[in-house]
Amino acid sequence: MQFKTLARLGGKHAKNAIAEAVYLQTNLDFTQPISFSGLINERCNVKCRYCDYWRLKEYQDELSIKEWQDALLSIKAFVGEFSINFSGGEPFLKPGFIDLLHFFVSRVFTVVLLQTGLVYLK
Numbered sequence: 001m002q003f004k005t006l007a008r009l010g011g012k013h014a015k016n017a018i019a020e021a022v023y024l025q026t027n028l029d030f031t032q033p034i035s036f037s038g039l040i041n042e043r044c045n046v047k048c049r050y051c052d053y054w055r056l057k058e059y060q061d062e063l064s065i066k067e068w069q070d071a072l073l074s075i076k077a078f079v080g081e082f083s084i085n086f087s088g089g090e091p092f093l094k095p096g097f098i099d100l101l102h103f104f105v106s107r108v109f110t111v112v113l114l115q116t117g118l119v120y121l122k
């Protein structure tokens, strides 16, 4: 992550903290989401004991890569720069996920990945 991006996001978090304080005092809401969670898929290549995903008989429909791209641009139009935490299941099992990461990062967003790290071992 570039320092400038980090600084901008830090500024947005600080601004939001002030907006939250104003909201609590006055009920005037100037807050805006900055961080999002994106559940890419439910499929996973691991079977953790405490997890239910790998026990599912059927998986929910997933957004296509194009639908993800449209959604991310729509969020950007609404809140400006933001960070997103992509998770699953195992997001790297979704065909085209790396293309989605390139799309996201190339538009100066911040991404965090929660994944098993085991996809590349095979």
Ligand code: SF4
Binding pocket: 044, 045, 046, 047, 048, 051, 052, 053, 054, 088, 089, 090, 115, 116
């Ligand atoms: S890695 Fe995550 S999604 Fe996969 S089985 Fe374990 S807890 Fe569930």
